[in-house]
Amino acid sequence: MIVDREHDNHRAIKSVGRCEVVQSFVYLGTLIDSSGSCENEIRRRIQQARVALLKYCVTITSLNLPK
Template sequence: IAASQEELVALLNILEQRSAEYGLGINYNKTKVMIVDREHDNYREIKSIGRCEVVQSFVYLGSLIDNSGSCEN
């Protein structure tokens, strides 16, 4: 969770560095970012942040979660 794109990129870089210390890597082909922002709707033009694709929704444990905050089974 980050308040800005720059903060998210910095956090992803830290995650990548710490993971590498334990011999782990980040699969950026499977890593997605979802922007949830009730005040601004201009995020739809953003296609990627860092090396991560920006998505409008994703499935987590069988439930569809979208950027409006709704969750459907």
């Protein structure tokens, strides 16, 4: 998989073999995209934190712990 930042490497990529040009992908937990910006990575991590917190809250409330 190759992320083409400048969109001008398509000719060279064809000679590499079985490669695919993509806009973005996750590598070792980090979002790599063609824009080079970290804005989408920050948004993705905030969303992951929201999902984790929601799951935690549902688990805690389902335990019916005495007050």
